[in-house]
Amino acid sequence: MRIYLPGTWPMLRKLVKSGRFEPMGGTGFALTPRLREAYTAGDEEELEYAAMNEAARASLRLLAVEFGLGEDSTPARRVVVAADMDDVTLRPDLDDAAVRISGPVPMDRIASIHVDSEEAEHAVREAASVVDKADLGDLDAEFLVGEAEDQELAWYAPAEISFLVDLGDL
Known part of the structure; x- marks a missing residue:
């Protein structure tokens, strides 16, 4: 099953160093x-x-x-790691698309990485500061989150991850 795991730039750095992506709480999203x-x-x-x-919005929460x-030095960029996993547990108690996996995702299971561009950082930083309010129905907060969600995530192949992290850390 293809799953989408929310992440952050520091989590990508760890992936490059260890060769494994460690999703927060094992939570991901999929076509359930x-x-x-x-x-x-x-x-x-x-x-x-x-x-x-859904994973991109969860990245805002992270x-x-x-x-x-x-x-504050963390780049304000949403990160979504797409991976193909066999051992996935549905989590309908959380959300329609929520799933859980156990343990880290090895690099050979990662299909792609999706990351905001540098131009999206202002909108993403603003959205991250109000995402909880947006979830509770605050219209101004929903507008700011919508501004970030209007930004398309760029697609990267697994082989490009280390180059992406190196360029982003400059």
Whole structure:
């Protein structure tokens, strides 16, 4: 099953060093039966995109925590790691697309990496500061989160991850 794991730039750095991606709490997002039921229309690719967008919003939440802990040097870029995994547990108690995996994801299971461009950093930083308020229905916060979500994530192959991290750390 293709899963989408939210991450941050420091998590990508760890991936480059260790060769394994360690998702926070093992939480990811995928095209689950409940996600499929939640949409009245949409092909497989559109529903996979919806799952990836859920992971991108979860990345905002991770960034909010890092910024809240004073990690202001962390690049304000959403990170989503797409991986193909066999051992996936559905988590309908969390969200229609939520899944859990056990343990880290080895590099050979990673299909692609999706990351915001440098131009998106201002919108992402603003969105990370209000994502919880947006989840609770604050219209101003939803607008700011929408500004970040309007930014398309760039696609990178697994072989490009170390170059991406090196360039981003300059």
